[in-house]
């Protein structure tokens with residue numbers, strides 16, 4: 001009888017654990033945040049939005065956010081393989097093979113929203129690329145830039161440069177679109193920002209920062225930590241901390257509007273995201 005109770009308890013505990021776990025809960029926590037913010041942007045314009053997904057990769061962001069009532073998604077990436085995966089998602093109106101090091105091949109004021117999810121860190125000319133976002137976004141438009149930040153950016157950059165010298169023969173930036181991002185020699189993270197530096201970089205490109213939200217507390221490749229990130233209680237705890245104190249976070253999302261054309265504010269965006 002005792003044994004049965006023990007087994008039952010174990011089963012209930014195990015079931016609770018399974019129910020409580022969702023893969024990559026924290027890693028993609030910014031996806032629903034951006035999706036809600038896009039719905040807000042969508043409600044502000046009469047037709048659909050023109051959205052540019054910079055460094056779209058396999059198109060996960062667009063696939064997650066979906067069509068948004070008549071909006072058009074455009075994606076750019078350097079790697080053919082990423083672009084063909086993005087095309088399979090059947091969300092993009094058009095995809096372009098572009099090396100961001102050379103800027104964006106679009107006319108001024110072409111997009112209502114520019115999304116740049118985990119891409120700036122690979123670029124040697126991040127400041128120039130941010131100015132390109134300013135050029136192509138419309139006056140009432142928004143940029144959503146999601147990027148890792150570090151408490152010790154200079155040390156991290158030096159360590160990465162050393163690591164690159166030893167293992168990658170100094171190569172850091174991909175200048176050709178080889179076929180497979182995962183297996184090919186690819187750009188590694190070269191740009192490290194502190195929280196303040198990152199915000200200043202966005203502001204220096206003539207954007208007014210309207211919201212800053214932190215998401216993860218650690219970016220790590222330790223498997224046990226990644227598993228921990230999938231638990232609901234851990235997710236809630238970290239989200240509580242990083243939403244209130246984004247400077248503690250390892251990843252931040254900065255929302256900017258063109259200076260002089262600000263619409264929406266931090267509180268409004270936060271409230272919508274938390275709803």
Ligand SMILES: C[S@@+](CC[C@H](N)C(=O)[O-])C[C@H]1O[C@@H](n2cnc3c(N)ncnc32)[C@H](O)[C@@H]1O
Nearest residue numbers: 055056057077078079099100101117118119122
């Ligand atoms: C970490 S992935 C992010 C993918 C995507 N934004 C997402 O949400 O899943 C970084 C992407 O940046 C792209 N990238 C890196 N350097 C680039 C460059 N110089 N020009 C264009 N795209 C670049 C890579 O091909 C890759 O798809």
